[in-house]
Each structure stands twice: as structure tokens, then as C-alpha cells.
Amino acid sequence: MRRFATPVLLTLAVGMITICIALAAVSAALQHPHLGLRLAIPDAGPGLLIRQSDIPDAEIPAGSRLLAIGSARDPSVPVSGVTLIEEPDTLSDYETMQAFRADQHRLSQVLRDGKVTLHLLLPEGQIEQVSLQPAPRRSLSSLxxxxxxxxxxxxxxxxxxxxxxxxxxxxxxxxxxxxxxxxxxxxxxxxxxxxxxxxxxxxxxxxxxxxxxxxxxxxxxxxxxxxxxxxxxxxxxxxxxxxxxxxxxxxxxxxxxxxxxxxxxxxxxxxxxxxxxxxxxxxxxxxxxxxxxxxxxxxxxxxxxxxxxxxxxxxxxxxxxxxxxxxxxxxxxxxxxxxxxxxxxxxxxxxxRLFDVERLALHTLFYFTGAALLLLIDAALVLLLSLDQVPALGISLFFVGIFYLPLRDATARALLKRRRKAQPISELVRAADEVAFARDDECRRKRYEKLLALEFGSLSIEPLPEGEAVTLPRITQEGIALLLPAVPPLPAYRLRWRDDGRRLFSPMDLSRAEVICTVLQQLLEGRRAYRTGANDERTRIARDVHDNIAVHLLGALHSPLSSRKDELIRETLADLRRIIEDGDRQPDAELSEILGELRHDLAELLAVTGIALDWPTTPDTGLRLPDPMAHALRSILREAVNNARRHSGCSRVTVRIEPRPEMIRVSIADDGRGIPAEVLRGFRAGVTSNDAPGHGLCNMRARVARLGGTLELSQAPGGGVLIEALLPRADTEVQQRAAE
Incomplete structure (x- = not known):
């Protein structure tokens, strides 16, 4: 039997029993004859006051009085205010209660005799008798x-x-x-x-x-x-x-x-x-x-x-x-x-919600006191000054609004002044900002715990075990503890005993905890976004210095002409200024001008080491390239040619540029010793570390990927290295993102 006594079954059993008892009570209330009158105890005078009559066969005006009721067996049974008393238990003694029950029984027998006679006192003062047949039982609508x-x-x-x-x-x-x-x-x-x-x-x-x-x-x-x-x-x-x-x-x-x-x-x-x-x-x-x-x-x-x-x-x-x-x-x-x-x-x-008891107590006190004061003033005005009810109610509301409401606010402040005062939102944001931008995780954790101690005054602030997950702040242990979710890299926390153990945590504390977690999370996300942006900017500058500035400086270093050295150094300074100040934001440039300048610079760089450059002139198509694409093209060609000069041991470098309607195909090949296996593996694995072989190759691939293109690295047909890049022209949205 015990295994079937589950809470659900016990609840259903009790619920069914109480509903059956209620239905039995309703049925018992209906099992009595019904006259169709709505009676009330009058303030003064004989009988009972008839407020409304629902008798279809007789018209009884409202305000009439029922003096007695009779039948053929008992012609006249008088009624009075005691007949309709609501609670017989209020009668003074046992004998009076017995007399009341006897009168009730006599009236009940008259109603059950069938046809009855009502002895009425009409509002005009006339005595009248009305005969009718009571309904055998009451209807639900009469209750x-x-x-x-x-x-x-x-x-x-x-x-x-x-x-x-x-x-x-x-x-x-x-x-x-x-x-x-x-x-x-x-x-x-x-x-x-x-x-x-x-x-x-x-x-x-x-x-x-x-x-x-x-x-x-x-x-x-x-x-x-x-x-x-x-x-x-x-x-x-x-x-x-x-x-x-x-x-x-x-x-x-x-x-x-x-x-x-x-x-x-x-x-x-x-x-x-x-x-x-x-x-x-x-x-x-x-x-x-x-x-x-x-x-x-x-x-x-x-x-x-x-x-x-x-x-x-x-x-x-x-x-x-x-x-x-x-x-x-x-x-x-x-x-x-x-x-x-x-x-x-x-x-x-x-x-x-035991933790919500303070709010319940204060609201109950204030509302109950306000209602009692309103009733007392209204009763005093009606009874002592004989005012009508409507003006008395208006004056009562005026006095409650003028005197009670300010007094209530002052009382609330006095009752709540022992609470720990919450920090202003500006101070809270400043403290959370110090937490978010601490120098390391340990310092950040200590500052966070200091913020929580200052805000809540908890006796205990301890990190939660890793297995205990908390997604939102919540109150536990009936208000003793407040759980705060993790805000990476900060762990989740359990705070115990509010205000040094004098109070339970309340919904106000829960709302405050939600604000703290939200503000701190936003600040930490902003910090992460800032660091990500700074790292991206450092990577861009390092890539540009590696691919462009180094080539200019090498050209200036090996140039035999002083004027050419000065020109290359000026170009280097201009590129540095553009990299630092403007990034990739430059006006569009013609493809023929870009290729002409690059052919001249790279031929001069290779000539110093005795390497021939095979780069035929590209027909002038009038094509203009947006700055992200032009910058990527320059960087790829400079890095590829410089890599061939430094690492391949080649005697010739071949460059081909093929403008097409949808893309520009770029290929750079040399006749050197080929690419080392570890560099090729690093390139295919996407290694981008500055210390890894093939870092310049990965830079080139990153530039092409930002434009939505592809970069391939392979062995050239006659030996050496072949680099092929496809730079799309139509995807302006990708190029716009690359510019940003």
C-alpha cells in the first residue's frame, strides 16, 4: 500500500473528498421549499422586509413586510428579525437557541404543507394576504x-x-x-x-x-x-x-x-x-x-x-x-x-519565498493601516458630523493622501535605514570597470570579491565547485545564500548571510546581483573586443612591415645610386605613415601604374643579386583597383619575389599577371631549389607564428583570404616554387570588409 501513496495520489484523494463534501453541501442547501422572496431584517418595525419578489403568480411590491406565514394546519406563524438571524451561535444562551430552533421548525413545517398564505404589510400601510404554492426545492440561481x-x-x-x-x-x-x-x-x-x-x-x-x-x-x-x-x-x-x-x-x-x-x-x-x-x-x-x-x-x-x-x-x-x-x-x-x-x-x-518577508510585512502594514484609517475617518464624518457617504468618502481620501502617505514614506525610510545602503550606479560601474580591466585573473578575482563584499556585506563569499552550474542569479537556502553565475574568466560565487548575518537575501538583492553580472559581463566583453582589435591591428602592421617595408629597405640598401636610395627611403616613410595612420584607406589606383612601379622596384632588387626578372608588360586595360585589392597585390608580389631572392638560390623569377572579368590571376615562379618540406607542411597546416617557417607565405594567404580569393603553393614545372593567387574583382562586399 505504501508504494501507491505518492504525493499525487494523496492530493487527488483529498481533492476528490473535499469536492464531494462541497457537492453534498450544495445539494443539502437545495433540498428545501422555496417561496421566491428575497428577505432582509429591517432596521426597525415588525416582520421581515421584502426586497424582491420572484413569485410568478402574485405581484408583491418591494418594500412590503412579511408579518406571518400560515397553512391549513397552522394558520399563522409570526416572523421577526430573529427568524432570519444569520448566525444562531450569537444567541445569548442555550434556552434562547432552543426556542429559535423550535420557531424555525414550525415555519419549515408550514412551508412543507403545500399551499401557504403570506400575511403582508404593504408600503401604503394596508394589510394583505397572498396565497401561493412554494417550489418543492431551491434552484442554484437562488443561492x-x-x-x-x-x-x-x-x-x-x-x-x-x-x-x-x-x-x-x-x-x-x-x-x-x-x-x-x-x-x-x-x-x-x-x-x-x-x-x-x-x-x-x-x-x-x-x-x-x-x-x-x-x-x-x-x-x-x-x-x-x-x-x-x-x-x-x-x-x-x-x-x-x-x-x-x-x-x-x-x-x-x-x-x-x-x-x-x-x-x-x-x-x-x-x-x-x-x-x-x-x-x-x-x-x-x-x-x-x-x-x-x-x-x-x-x-x-x-x-x-x-x-x-x-x-x-x-x-x-x-x-x-x-x-x-x-x-x-x-x-x-x-x-x-x-x-x-x-x-x-x-x-x-x-x-x-521566505526571503520576501520584509516586503510582505511592510506592504501589509501600510495597506492595512491605510484602509483602517480611511474607514475610521469616513465613519467619524458620517456618524459625528452627519455627512453624506459620498462627501465623507472624498474627504477621507483627501486626508489619507495628505497626511498618511507622507507618514508612510517616512516610516518606510525609518524602518529601512538599518539596511546596508546600495552603491550608486556610477560607483558600481566604476568598481566593475576596475574588475574588468585588472592586470591578471587573480587580481580581477580579488577585486570582484571586494565589490561583492561592499555591495552585500556577506559573511561568506566562496567560489562554487566546477560541477555546480549557475546560469542566472538566484536565491537559495530560503534566503540564506545568493548564487551568482560565472562571468568568464571569473568563477561562479555563493554569497551567504546578508548584512553580516542580520538579514536574508531579498528580491531587491537578486535584482542588484543581476545588474552587477550584466554590467561586468558587458565590460569584460568590451575588454575582450578591445584586446582582439588591438591584436588584429598589430598583426596587420606586422604583416605590412614584413611584406612591404622590408622590400623597400632592402632595395635602398643594395641600390648603388644615392638618389635611388633616397627615393626608396621616402617611399618607405610614406608606406609607414599610411600603415600607421590610414591603414588600407587609399583611393583607387590603375592596374597598369601599380604593375609598372612594382616591375621597376622588383627588377632593381633582383638585379643586385644577379637574378633575372621575366615579367612582360601587361596590356593597359584601364582597370582601376580598390585600395584593399591593390595593397594585397603589391604585398603578394613583393613578398613572393623577395622570398625567391632570399631562399631559392634561383637565377630567374617569372611573374605573370592576367586580368580577367571576374578576377586577376597572379603567378610567381622561380627556377631554384624548391620549397622545403617543413615550410610546405606549415603552409598547408595554416601555421602563422612569427617563429615558424613560411610566415611570409601565410601572410600572403591571409591577404588573399580577406579578399575572398585563393592562394596555392606548389613545385614549378622546371623545378623551383610556383605561387598562384586568384584575386576576385566582383565581390566588392568582401573587399569592403577587408578595408574595414
């Missing part, structure tokens, strides 16, 4: 909204409590929470039936429903008391927590048996005593949870919801009944207040 509020409150309480209990069925807090829900449904369902009756119910119905309501209310209170005895810390033995349940239920049964002559003492007094016991347990829990922030947060949630819900219920229901004062509003809506208590208990037992 007022307050009925459904009570039914749904009970379903929610047991259903939600059953789910919480099913998660940990052996734990006392979960069991007490379910007990609270069971008591709430018992009391709410019974009250829903008798408090929304049209006129009367049979005596046995009232006795059964009243007893169920009182027993349910006592179970509800006993569950609350038991919950305070065992949660957040157990301050009483298990037998005390469970033993007070039968004690409270036994008291309710004794009261139902009529052994206690005062219903106020038999029912209302135990309710208040249970509340006082819960308050006493709260003080004990405050002492027991000292130093345990999550437990203290759970206690705060329970205390807030208990103060709002149970306190409001007692003030509006139990205390007026004990003092003989009129009730504030219908009982069904008071049950909705108890639903607030239950929701708070469930949240505390589930330990859901």
Missing part, C-alpha cells in the same frame, strides 16, 4: 454569492492543505495545516447552508448544521494552536500538539449537548482563548527562533496572516457576539478572511 464564497473557501482550504500534507505526510506542521483546512471546510459548509436559508430550516437540520459549524470552528482553532506549538520550531512534545485536538472537540460536543447554558461561553470564549494561546505561542516561537533567519521569516509570515485574518474574524464576529453588538458584515465574507490566514500558513509551511 446568493455569500453561499459560494463559503463553499469555495472550504474547498480551497482542504484542497491546498491536502497538497501540502501529501508532500510530507508524516510531519506535524503539514498535518496541523491539513487539520486547519478540515475545520475550516466543516465550519464554512455548514454555515453556508443555514446562513443563506430563505426563511427557515427544520430543527434537526439546524441542530446538525450548528454542531458541525461549531466543531469545525474548534478544529480550525485547535489546528492553528497545534501549528504554533510545532512550527517553525517545536516548543511542545508531540503528544501535547496532538492531544489538544480531542480536548477542544470534546468541549464543542459538551456545548452542543446543552451542558453549557451560555453559548457565548461554550463557543465564543474558547475561540478567543485559542487566539490568546496562539499569541502566547508566537512569543515562545520568537524566542526559540532567535538566530535562525529562515525560521524567523516563516514566523513573520504566520504572524502577519494570523493577525490580519483571525484578528479580523474575531473583531467582526466573535467579539461583537460576546459583547452583544451588531455584526459588521455577513459571515460568509468573514470566512474569506480565514482563507487569508490559511494561505499564510501554507506559504510558511512550504517555506515559499
Amino acid at each position: 446568493p454569492p455569500v453561499f459560494w464564497v463559503q463553499i469555495l473557501t472550504g474547498v480551497f482550504a482542504v484542497g491546498f492543505g491536502g497538497w501540502v500534507w501529501a508532500l510530507h505526510p508524516r510531519r506535524l506542521p503539514q498535518l496541523m495545516l491539513l487539520t486547519v483546512g478540515v475545520g475550516l471546510q466543516m465550519a464554512a459548509n455548514a454555515a453556508a447552508i443555514y446562513s443563506t436559508r430563505e426563511l427557515a430550516l427544520p430543527q434537526n437540520y439546524l441542530a446538525w448544521l450548528g454542531g458541525t459549524n461549531q466543531i469545525g470552528a474548534q478544529i480550525f482553532g485547535a489546528g492553528i494552536l497545534g501549528l504554533f506549538l510545532c512550527y517553525p520550531r517545536r516548543i511542545a512534545p508531540r503528544w501535547v500538539v496532538l492531544g489538544q485536538l480531542p480536548l477542544v472537540v470534546g468541549w464543542a460536543l459538551v456545548n452542543q449537548a446543552g451542558l453549557i447554558h451560555s453559548n457565548a461561553i461554550g463557543f465564543q470564549l474558547p475561540t478567543i482563548l485559542i487566539l490568546l494561546g496562539a499569541i502566547l505561542c508566537t512569543f515562545c516561537q520568537i524566542r526559540a527562533t532567535r538566530g535562525d533567519l529562515p525560521a524567523r521569516a516563516a514566523l513573520w509570515i504566520i504572524g502577519i496572516c494570523t493577525g490580519l485574518g483571525t484578528g479580523s474574524f474575531v473583531l467582526t464576529r466573535s467579539l461583537p457576539a460576546l459583547l452583544g453588538l451588531p455584526l459588521a458584515f455577513p459571515q460568509g465574507y468573514a470566512f474569506a478572511l480565514l482563507g487569508i490566514v490559511y494561505l499564510g500558513f501554507a506559504r510558511a509551511v512550504l517555506r515559499h
Whole structure:
């Protein structure tokens, strides 16, 4: 059996039971004769006030009064305000309650006799009798909204409590929470039936429903008391927590048996005593949870919801009944207040978002105080100054806006001034900038930890193990810890104990952590982009110096003419200026001019070492090349010819340039000893290190690749090396990217 008792099955079982109980309550409320009248207790005068009549066979004007009802067996049964009393438990003693039940039974018998006679007092003051046939049962549409509020409150309480209990069925807090829900449904369902009756119910119905309501209310209170005895810390033995349940239920049964002559003492007094016991347990829990922030947060949630819900219920229901004062509003809506208590208990037992308790407490305090102040001012203006309700409400809103809202803000600042003050965003960005641009990873890590310590004041800041992945900041351990994701090269961190252990981490801290991680990530990405750009620029300058400046300087070194040396040096300085200042941004140049200058420079360079240059003149096509392509063409030819001069031991270098519509084909060949195997392997492997053989060849390939072309290296047909490059002309987008 145990293996089938999963949380899902337990929750479904409890849910089905509570729904069946609710359906039974609805069915019981419909199993009574129905007149079709909407009655109310008048402020003064005899009988009951008829607000609306839905009787099809008789027109009864609104505002008439029902004085009595009769049948052939019982001609006249008088009715009064006591007939329609919503909560019989508010009657002063047991004898009065018995008399009330007897009158209800007599009226119920009249309704079940068939045809009845209504004794009416019309608004004009005339006495009139109306005969009609009551409907055998009520319709769903005749049930007022307050009925459904009570039914749904009970379903929610047991259903939600059953789910919480099913998660940990052996734990006392979960069991007490379910007990609270069971008591709430018992009391709410019974009250829903008798408090929304049209006129009367049979005596046995009232006795059964009243007893169920009182027993349910006592179970509800006993569950609350038991919950305070065992949660957040157990301050009483298990037998005390469970033993007070039968004690409270036994008291309710004794009261139902009529052994206690005062219903106020038999029912209302135990309710208040249970509340006082819960308050006493709260003080004990405050002492027991000292130093345990999550437990203290759970206690705060329970205390807030208990103060709002149970306190409001007692003030509006139990205390007026004990003092003989009129009730504030219908009982069904008071049950909705108890639903607030239950929701708070469930949240505390589930330990859901305990770190958010400060915001919950402040908002509850401010909104509840504002609402109470508004009602007090409005009531004072209406009762003391006899103002109409609409002007009184307007003046109340004015006073609340002028005086309460500024006072609320000042109170919030006073309550929050003990918090660690967050850094201004400018200071935060400056600190994150220091982290991002630290000289090394160790320095960066220390600065990051210093930033977190200054921002959150955590007692512990420790890197997470590598196996524990965190993608977004999140709060764990019920607010004790805050997890921060890794921001490479910085690791992920766990922060524990906010403000030196005085507070839990809150959603505000979570938002602040998200800001810190986002700012730091953007700064680190900017740093990486800066370093990548700087490295790319260094590579470009090194490539240009290697492929172009070196050739110019070698030409100047070996030139026998001083004028030629000066010219080559001036060209070298111009190239250096262009490389440093303008990069590749130069105007378009004609292909014939580029090739003519290169042929002259390279022939002079080769002639110094006795190497012949075979480079026929290319026909002038008027073709103009964009600067990226012209620069690549110059660099490839200079590097290839210089490599042949330095490494091949050749006697001839052959250069061919073939302009085509879609590309320019460039080939450079020599008749030397050929290319070493390690250089060819490095070229094919894409080695680009400055220390590796074939670095100039890799530079040439990189230049061609930037233009979207290809570069091939092979053995020449007659021996030596053959370099072939294809430079596309049509792909202007690639050339534009190369220029950038």
C-alpha cells in the first residue's frame, strides 16, 4: 500500500473528498421549499422586509413586510428579525437557541404543507394576504454569492492543505495545516447552508448544521494552536500538539449537548482563548527562533496572516457576539478572511519565498493601516458630523493622501535605514570597470570579491565547485545564500548571510546581483573586443612591415645610386605613415601604374643579386583597383619575389599577371631549389607564428583570404616554387570588409 501513496495520489484523494463534501453541501442547501422572496431584517418595525419578489403568480411590491406565514394546519406563524438571524451561535444562551430552533421548525413545517398564505404589510400601510404554492426545492440561481464564497473557501482550504500534507505526510506542521483546512471546510459548509436559508430550516437540520459549524470552528482553532506549538520550531512534545485536538472537540460536543447554558461561553470564549494561546505561542516561537533567519521569516509570515485574518474574524464576529453588538458584515465574507490566514500558513509551511518577508510585512502594514484609517475617518464624518457617504468618502481620501502617505514614506525610510545602503550606479560601474580591466585573473578575482563584499556585506563569499552550474542569479537556502553565475574568466560565487548575518537575501538583492553580472559581463566583453582589435591591428602592421617595408629597405640598401636610395627611403616613410595612420584607406589606383612601379622596384632588387626578372608588360586595360585589392597585390608580389631572392638560390623569377572579368590571376615562379618540406607542411597546416617557417607565405594567404580569393603553393614545372593567387574583382562586399 505504501508504494501507491505518492504525493499525487494523496492530493487527488483529498481533492476528490473535499469536492464531494462541497457537492453534498450544495445539494443539502437545495433540498428545501422555496417561496421566491428575497428577505432582509429591517432596521426597525415588525416582520421581515421584502426586497424582491420572484413569485410568478402574485405581484408583491418591494418594500412590503412579511408579518406571518400560515397553512391549513397552522394558520399563522409570526416572523421577526430573529427568524432570519444569520448566525444562531450569537444567541445569548442555550434556552434562547432552543426556542429559535423550535420557531424555525414550525415555519419549515408550514412551508412543507403545500399551499401557504403570506400575511403582508404593504408600503401604503394596508394589510394583505397572498396565497401561493412554494417550489418543492431551491434552484442554484437562488443561492446568493455569500453561499459560494463559503463553499469555495472550504474547498480551497482542504484542497491546498491536502497538497501540502501529501508532500510530507508524516510531519506535524503539514498535518496541523491539513487539520486547519478540515475545520475550516466543516465550519464554512455548514454555515453556508443555514446562513443563506430563505426563511427557515427544520430543527434537526439546524441542530446538525450548528454542531458541525461549531466543531469545525474548534478544529480550525485547535489546528492553528497545534501549528504554533510545532512550527517553525517545536516548543511542545508531540503528544501535547496532538492531544489538544480531542480536548477542544470534546468541549464543542459538551456545548452542543446543552451542558453549557451560555453559548457565548461554550463557543465564543474558547475561540478567543485559542487566539490568546496562539499569541502566547508566537512569543515562545520568537524566542526559540532567535538566530535562525529562515525560521524567523516563516514566523513573520504566520504572524502577519494570523493577525490580519483571525484578528479580523474575531473583531467582526466573535467579539461583537460576546459583547452583544451588531455584526459588521455577513459571515460568509468573514470566512474569506480565514482563507487569508490559511494561505499564510501554507506559504510558511512550504517555506515559499521566505526571503520576501520584509516586503510582505511592510506592504501589509501600510495597506492595512491605510484602509483602517480611511474607514475610521469616513465613519467619524458620517456618524459625528452627519455627512453624506459620498462627501465623507472624498474627504477621507483627501486626508489619507495628505497626511498618511507622507507618514508612510517616512516610516518606510525609518524602518529601512538599518539596511546596508546600495552603491550608486556610477560607483558600481566604476568598481566593475576596475574588475574588468585588472592586470591578471587573480587580481580581477580579488577585486570582484571586494565589490561583492561592499555591495552585500556577506559573511561568506566562496567560489562554487566546477560541477555546480549557475546560469542566472538566484536565491537559495530560503534566503540564506545568493548564487551568482560565472562571468568568464571569473568563477561562479555563493554569497551567504546578508548584512553580516542580520538579514536574508531579498528580491531587491537578486535584482542588484543581476545588474552587477550584466554590467561586468558587458565590460569584460568590451575588454575582450578591445584586446582582439588591438591584436588584429598589430598583426596587420606586422604583416605590412614584413611584406612591404622590408622590400623597400632592402632595395635602398643594395641600390648603388644615392638618389635611388633616397627615393626608396621616402617611399618607405610614406608606406609607414599610411600603415600607421590610414591603414588600407587609399583611393583607387590603375592596374597598369601599380604593375609598372612594382616591375621597376622588383627588377632593381633582383638585379643586385644577379637574378633575372621575366615579367612582360601587361596590356593597359584601364582597370582601376580598390585600395584593399591593390595593397594585397603589391604585398603578394613583393613578398613572393623577395622570398625567391632570399631562399631559392634561383637565377630567374617569372611573374605573370592576367586580368580577367571576374578576377586577376597572379603567378610567381622561380627556377631554384624548391620549397622545403617543413615550410610546405606549415603552409598547408595554416601555421602563422612569427617563429615558424613560411610566415611570409601565410601572410600572403591571409591577404588573399580577406579578399575572398585563393592562394596555392606548389613545385614549378622546371623545378623551383610556383605561387598562384586568384584575386576576385566582383565581390566588392568582401573587399569592403577587408578595408574595414
